[in-house]
Amino acid sequence: MANQNQDLQLDDQGRLRHFLTIDGLGRDLLTEILDTAESFASLPGRPVKKVPLLRGKIITNLFFENSTRTRTTFELAAKLLSADVINFNVSVSATSKGETLLDTLRNLEAMHTDMFVVRHAQSGAAHFIAGQAAPGVSVVNAGDGQHAHPTQAMLDMFTIRKHKGDFTPLRVAIVGDVLHSRVARSQILALNTLGVTEVRVIGPRTLLPGEARAMGVHVYHNLEDGVRDVDVVIMLRLQNERMKGALLPSQHEYFQLYGLTDERLENARPDAIVMHPGPINRGVEMDSAVADGPRSVILQQVSYGIAIRMAVMSMAMQVRTAAASKEEAPA
């Protein structure tokens, strides 16, 4: 329930303690994240400035799933905030020797970690760690199972705002494997919270949740119809294992039906932008001509990811720092 997320994620003044999911966060807080990120975002041609906000803090990247890209942007964001970063690659570490997740967590806490950035293959992993973490420790979800990837969603919102300004008149289409996508779940929540006119999901029924309508989206099975008059097209990555699970016949047929081409993009608004969380399967989700074309903002998404992660980490940590100094102050 949204309330349970609020209890865990927000302090009693509604400020961010952990960043686990978009679910339960209000429009003001999402806007605050975007505004904070704006202050970190580099101007064209100027390098991002290092700021001392998290000097002396230790941030541990706790990645139970491999992800070079996300881990690197989190690491870069932490370093630009002057924090010290530990990369804990769990697949070659303790859990492969049988240590439980909880024991791993306790050990890293004993090393005075102030913040965990967690990626895990199971839905709910970040909630679990946040529920178990010591009171002074923040948790940022870098993707858990099929549940949430809130920093990815926020950098997508940031990208959209950069190009479109206001969210309210927008129609956004999300194309592909929504069912298994933590990115799509977080995007849908963020878009609806920020008040867009319409969110559409497009794909075959095997890749869309049966309860899609309850998530506040309109369902399309035809790409041409689905992208008609939209302002933003978000393509999702198609995992190869979807063919093995009998969800799709072939990459070929998928591209025939749902691959984004310049021709199909004609149905969207003339100024529509195309996004993708990466990495792209060229010729599966989209034509190279679209990926590299004038409407693609895919590479901007990557660089905005650093600013968003700086914003989220500094906001969560500031609450901690404020709370700690209040406790230390003489009564």
Place this chain on the structure above:
Amino acid sequence: MSHPGNISITGGRLIDPANGIDEISDLHISGEQVLAIGDLPPGFEPDTTIDASGKVVCPGLIDLAANLREPGQENKATIASETVAAARGGITTLICSPDTDPAIDTPAVWELIRRRAKACAQARVLACGALTEGLGGEHLSEMAALQAAGCVAVGNANRPLANTLVERRALEYAATFGLTVFLRSQDPHLKSDGCAHEGAVAARLGLPGIPSAAESVAVARDLALAEHTGARVHFRSLSTAAAATMVGEAKHGQLLVSADVAAHQLHLTEMDVDGFDSLCHVDPPLRTLGDREALRRAVADGSIGVICSDHQPHEEDAKQAPFPETAPGISGLETLLPLTLRLVDEGVLDLATAIARLTVGPAGVLGLPLGELGRGRTADICIFDPAAVWTLDPAGMASAGRNTPFAGWEFRGRVTHTLFNGRVVYDHTQDPRP
């Protein structure tokens, strides 16, 4: 703990659904048997008198599905710990599931459990033997030997058979010996890696779903095979409205089938999983409010004749992980009666029907001469105070498994005494726990 002797239980409201009795009456026990109901028999001198005025006196409860974890998983629970919990919950007979380690697929494993349980002497422990060797779903177990050793049913625990031909043969073979077969109907392919009901909550939380069709497909298949083989089939732990309807219709069609539902399924729904509450991770999963209402109606109209605990005690660590990685199950022995009485408070069942679903209902599934209170019957008795209000604190549970989502729930109705084979095995006034 007192030794068998003469006991009089006086002034209680005697409810014995099997015999249609609901009256204020005394009950007298001699040795292991009920000697008389009503007036003190001439020459009978009780060694002990239990004042049951204001309380309900009913047959000891029978729980068709309990995991005792011994042998093999003593880190979770033991026969000793769980039979104490049963006595505390008013349960005098429990049927242990075959998924011990090793499984109950040979008389030797059952013999070990039987001896331990006998030594504990807190409750009658009976066994559901394995339907297939090692519960592997491929080779039939030696059912005749298991039956000869005392197993009262056979089943494949929580591992439904994928192969329909093996299931057909297993049902035929069990029917040869008149053995009741417990089936947990769930299509393993449709379940896949699912860990929550495939519905709005799982969609939002990104939890792999188990569709309702995983149960209805399997129930349809199992009903067809029950009809074809003539086997006596008992459906374990139903979770969907569709399955309850199908089994209810089959019963009216004179098929020899019966069904049970876990007590928690009658109170919780998919909404309780929200926030990734691993204590609500159960299998079959908690379904929709509509399913819960349909299950309640099925219990009321008798389509589902048994409420069981589906007791699955776990060590704390088993629930301390991301939701899909936690072990499913609830430690349910001590909440079986309270959750059932809550249905009476909520107007779903009358008190006699509620007790019937915990006594004569399960006894009937297995043809056991238990679950009723006539003269000469085994003196297995549960006495509870229907007005006692209390709050569940897991720290005060007798079960080694404290994994319950009902912590902090306020219940009305609490066991004060449990008599097993004519002996008092639980006396609330002597209970050191809160």
